[in-house]
Amino acid sequence: MTQRQVRILAVGLAFVLLPPLLNRVTAGWDFPIVGRTFAFTDLRALTLGIGVCFAVAAISLNLLMGYAGQISLGHAALLGVGAYASGAVTARAFEAPWIVGMIVAGVAGGAVAFLLGLPALRLRGLYLAIVTVGFGFLVQDSLFLWEPLSGGSAGLELPRPRAGTFIFSRDADYLVLALLVLLLVWVVDTNVLRTKLGRAFHGIREDESVAQSFGVDVTRYKLLAFVVSGVMAGLAGGLLGHLVTFVNSDTFRYEVSLSLVVMVVVGGLGHRAGVVIAALFFAALPRIFVFLKGYDQLVGAILLMDLMSRHPGGLSAAFREARERRAVRKARTAEQDDEEEDTALPKLPSLPRPDGLPARPDVAVGKALLEVRGVSVHFGGVQALDEASLDVPAGSVVGLIGPNGAGKSTLFNVISGFVRPDAGTMRFLGTDIHGLPPFERSRLGIGRTFQLIGLATNLSVLENFLLAQHIVAGYGVGSALGHLPKAARVERQLVERSKLAIEALGFERFTDTPVRNLSHGQKRLVELGCALVTAPELLLLDEPSAGMAPAAAENLAVRLGELRDELGRTVLLIEHNIPLVLDVCDYIYVLNFGQILAHGTTEEIARQPEVLAAYFGEAVTPDKVGV
Amino acid sequence: MGPTLVAGVVAGGIYGLLAVGIVLVYKGSRVLNFAQGELGTFALFVAWWFIDRNDFPWVAGAVLGVGASVAIALSFERLVVRRMVDASRLSVAVATVGLFLFLIALEAFVFSEALVVLGPPISGLGPKVFDFYVGPTSILSLVAVVAIAFGLAAFLRRTDFGLGVLAASQDPTMVRLVGVRLSRVSAFTWALAGGLGAVAALLIEPTIGVFAPGFMTQFFIRGLAAALLGGLTSLPGAFVGGLGVGLVEAFVGRAFVQSGVPGVRTMTVFALLVIVLLVRPAGLLGKTAR
Numbered sequence: 001m002t003q004r005q006v007r008i009l010a011v012g013l014a015f016v017l018l019p020p021l022l023n024r025v026t027a028g029w030d031f032p033i034v035g036r037t038f039a040f041t042d043l044r045a046l047t048l049g050i051g052v053c054f055a056v057a058a059i060s061l062n063l064l065m066g067y068a069g070q071i072s073l074g075h076a077a078l079l080g081v082g083a084y085a086s087g088a089v090t091a092r093a094f095e096a097p098w099i100v101g102m103i104v105a106g107v108a109g110g111a112v113a114f115l116l117g118l119p120a121l122r123l124r125g126l127y128l129a130i131v132t133v134g135f136g137f138l139v140q141d142s143l144f145l146w147e148p149l150s151g152g153s154a155g156l157e158l159p160r161p162r163a164g165t166f167i168f169s170r171d172a173d174y175l176v177l178a179l180l181v182l183l184l185v186w187v188v189d190t191n192v193l194r195t196k197l198g199r200a201f202h203g204i205r206e207d208e209s210v211a212q213s214f215g216v217d218v219t220r221y222k223l224l225a226f227v228v229s230g231v232m233a234g235l236a237g238g239l240l241g242h243l244v245t246f247v248n249s250d251t252f253r254y255e256v257s258l259s260l261v262v263m264v265v266v267g268g269l270g271h272r273a274g275v276v277i278a279a280l281f282f283a284a285l286p287r288i289f290v291f292l293k294g295y296d297q298l299v300g301a302i303l304l305m306d307l308m309s310r311h312p313g314g315l316s317a318a319f320r321e322a323r324e325r326r327a328v329r330k331a332r333t334a335e336q337d338d339e340e341e342d343t344a345l346p347k348l349p350s351l352p353r354p355d356g357l358p359a360r361p362d363v364a365v366g367k368a369l370l371e372v373r374g375v376s377v378h379f380g381g382v383q384a385l386d387e388a389s390l391d392v393p394a395g396s397v398v399g400l401i402g403p404n405g406a407g408k409s410t411l412f413n414v415i416s417g418f419v420r421p422d423a424g425t426m427r428f429l430g431t432d433i434h435g436l437p438p439f440e441r442s443r444l445g446i447g448r449t450f451q452l453i454g455l456a457t458n459l460s461v462l463e464n465f466l467l468a469q470h471i472v473a474g475y476g477v478g479s480a481l482g483h484l485p486k487a488a489r490v491e492r493q494l495v496e497r498s499k500l501a502i503e504a505l506g507f508e509r510f511t512d513t514p515v516r517n518l519s520h521g522q523k524r525l526v527e528l529g530c531a532l533v534t535a536p537e538l539l540l541l542d543e544p545s546a547g548m549a550p551a552a553a554e555n556l557a558v559r560l561g562e563l564r565d566e567l568g569r570t571v572l573l574i575e576h577n578i579p580l581v582l583d584v585c586d587y588i589y590v591l592n593f594g595q596i597l598a599h600g601t602t603e604e605i606a607r608q609p610e611v612l613a614a615y616f617g618e619a620v621t622p623d624k625v626g627v
Numbered sequence: 628m629g630p631t632l633v634a635g636v637v638a639g640g641i642y643g644l645l646a647v648g649i650v651l652v653y654k655g656s657r658v659l660n661f662a663q664g665e666l667g668t669f670a671l672f673v674a675w676w677f678i679d680r681n682d683f684p685w686v687a688g689a690v691l692g693v694g695a696s697v698a699i700a701l702s703f704e705r706l707v708v709r710r711m712v713d714a715s716r717l718s719v720a721v722a723t724v725g726l727f728l729f730l731i732a733l734e735a736f737v738f739s740e741a742l743v744v745l746g747p748p749i750s751g752l753g754p755k756v757f758d759f760y761v762g763p764t765s766i767l768s769l770v771a772v773v774a775i776a777f778g779l780a781a782f783l784r785r786t787d788f789g790l791g792v793l794a795a796s797q798d799p800t801m802v803r804l805v806g807v808r809l810s811r812v813s814a815f816t817w818a819l820a821g822g823l824g825a826v827a828a829l830l831i832e833p834t835i836g837v838f839a840p841g842f843m844t845q846f847f848i849r850g851l852a853a854a855l856l857g858g859l860t861s862l863p864g865a866f867v868g869g870l871g872v873g874l875v876e877a878f879v880g881r882a883f884v885q886s887g888v889p890g891v892r893t894m895t896v897f898a899l900l901v902i903v904l905l906v907r908p909a910g911l912l913g914k915t916a917r
Contacts, residue, residue: 119904130852255728300728305722305725
């Protein structure tokens with residue numbers, strides 16, 4: 001443990017022990033003249049305690065919605081599962097200690113969240129949202145009322161924890177435990193964000209295809225997001241149950257799920273601190289507005305609508321905007337330095353193969369690295385690919401050209417696993433890759449770029465490079481959640497490697513810039529860099545020069561040549577920029593209407609008239625003009 | 628058998644109305660309106676205040692209730708939704724949660740926190756069909772649902788503005804280019820949502836007889852299921868989904884009502900929903916997006 005961590009821990013512990021102290025010290029601080037008490041009473045501790053429970057729940061929902069982009073409108077049910085599970089083991093029948101109850105609550109929450117996550121593998125957005133509404137209703141309306149399972153409508157009593165003869169019966173004392181759980185969940189949530197877990201979640205939120213192309217097993221990480229969130233929700237529920245000591249199905253109404261969503265959005269989707277503040281505020285709201293006497297809910301609802309219509313990004317976005325406005329004002333007064341976008345032609349990162357990848361068989365230069373045989377794909381009535389075959393020899397740059405709609409990108413999608421062909425076989429490095437999902441192909445060493453930029457555009461350049469190295473982040477989930485030394489070490493290596501790659505591109509000043517703020521050409525280069533950072537055996541490039549300045553496209557040709565000649569890499573290239581193709585490719589395939597129209601060395605293709613006709617349209621020569 | 632069928636069809640038609648409200652707003656603003664059900668409860672309270680407290684005739688109270696609900700929906704569209712054109716849709720959905728909470732608070736504050744009683748519009752047993760009676764409220768519901776369904780379909784398909792509403796969800800830019808004002812489309816869908824919620828609430832309340840703030844939530848959930856079953860963007864689908872939910876719920880409820888398992892109807896509705904979505908992720912009549 002570093003000195004800093006020790007300090008943080010000490011401050012945290014002192015903070016946690018504050019409530020009981022305050023409770024005892026301030027007892028009797030009543031000021032009859034003002035007509036109110038300033039003591040930290042048990043009632044105030046209870047309010048704060050409920051706020052802490054909801055803060056834990058809000059962190060849980062924020063992980064799922066803010067990080068992984070999966071909406072849950074039934075989160076209160078997970079809280080309920082935690083409370084009932086803990087109640088079942090700590091109640092009279094077993095009398096298990098509180099800590100056991102909490103563990104059981106977390107496990108139960110995680111297990112039920114796993115089930116809730118299963119539909120999320122097929123459903124998205126609103127569909128998923130409504131299914132989770134149904135789930136929440138189902139659990140609340142049915143399971144929590146079912147006599148043999150939960151004690152029925154009579155509800156369930158949960159004991160306060162005890163240590164020896166001491167019982168945490170005072171709310172201020174229980175607050176210590178609640179704050180400890182909040183601290184734990186906060187730390188775990190931080191660890192999620194600074195390891196591959198958070199990046200994989202973000203990748204899924206941004207674009208599942210992109211995440212897959214970077215080797216993220218989307219199924220696994222989606223379920224993981226649900227399970228981690230479920231464990232936290234279970235803890236929150238258990239915590240709340242033992243605080244209020246009595247729960248029934250009404251405690252975990254559908255409205256509670258909605259309020260949790262409100263807290264997360266009001267606090268700012270993905271912003272932990274904002275979300276926790278929003279949760280504490282919501283719990284305290286009725287007591288803050290006590291002077292409003294009956295108007296409090298009305299005022300709260302109006303505030304919510306007003307806040308949303310003024311600041312749709314929530315509190316944290318509102319603060320950020322204010323900060324940015326101030327910064328802009330300051331910058332206006334300071335001297336402007338308008339720097340033209342530099343025209344220096346960057347190099348592509350040429351990094352050696354990273355550690356931690358599965359062993360790959362060496363393929364001699366010139367032998368086929370990828371063999372595609374008789375691949376057919378149809379979309380409805382459209383035959384996108386018709387018995388297409390091609391070979392990509394190791395250590396070469398192979399071009400794939402053809403008019404729009406010829407099936408080039410479909411062939412890429414078949415090779416990288418996003419489209420399952422109706423017929424045909426594919427071998428990569430001598431193994432059959434036919435049934436493998438995209439992320440497995442990425443692990444095997446097939447990297448790709450997309451026709452429309454394949455990056456997580458809301459993440460920074462550095463974060464994209466880190467996400468791109470997902471397959472080499474060789475540490476387990478447990479190691480990540482605890483941020484154990486192994487995870488920390490690997491993360492440092494990944495950052496180092498990313499920085500090298502960014503340096504090669506000459507993009508140091510964009511390291512922390514969100515990708516969406518870059519120009520199109522810059523995005524292209526970042527995408528190329530990300531595809532290269534794990535040194536894939538085969539690189540599929542889908543129109544890399546599209547949107548680049550002519551000079552940059554020429555530079556690209558030089559760089560691709562270097563990749564082949566100096567690093568022995570293999571590239572399959574879709575390109576409309578024919579000079580670039582003729583310049584850099586060793587071998588060319590021409591695709592039209594889903595069929596390979598012709599193939600041959602660059603010189604051969606350049607001479608074939610039917611190829612040029614397919615590509616540039618029928619040449620109009622005088623003898624063809626009707627006479 | 629007969630009464631269950633009638634109950635299922637009547638409830639299904641009403642769920643269909645709620646589903647249409649959800650679908651229209653979703654088409655117009657790409658937003659899930661969490662207040663869809665509660666707009667109806669608010670209308671019920673207004674109607675109750677006039678009918679029960681001030682001895683207005685049922686029809687007059689009902690019309691005033693519908694008007695109040697439409698007014699609230701329109702104001703919300705004008706004051707909140709329209710200011711959030713560029714906001715993320717989740718934020719707008721959270722704003723509708725705000726409306727939902729606002730309506731509950733307003734009902735409790737202005738009218739009553741506790742259960743109130745509102746009698747059926749027409750009393751009596753109703754005509755006898757085969758060997759059972761079909762209640763007058765059921766007949767009223769059927770007539771109203773069929774009239775609204777066909778009226779709405781005619782309006783949306785036969786008038787230029789109606790076609791504009793349907794097209795706006797698919798290509799807003801094109802719709803603007805041919806001269807339809809998107810702000811009017813949005814206002815129209817919200818007003819209709821308010822009206823449909825109110826009618827649904829007025830029709831379903833007599834089957835229970837009492838209500839309180841939050842009353843419509845249980846039916847809103849079923850409306851959601853119906854909208855999703857139908858494919859979320861399809862208006863006929865919303866009615867098909869509503870009938871599906873209503874019938875399955877009625878028959879399963881009848882079969883298992885003795886089992887003692889609570890919430891068996893909710894369970895069935897969502898089991899149905901999940902099964903349908905897993906087989907057809909775009910819903911029964913939804914268009915598969917690629």
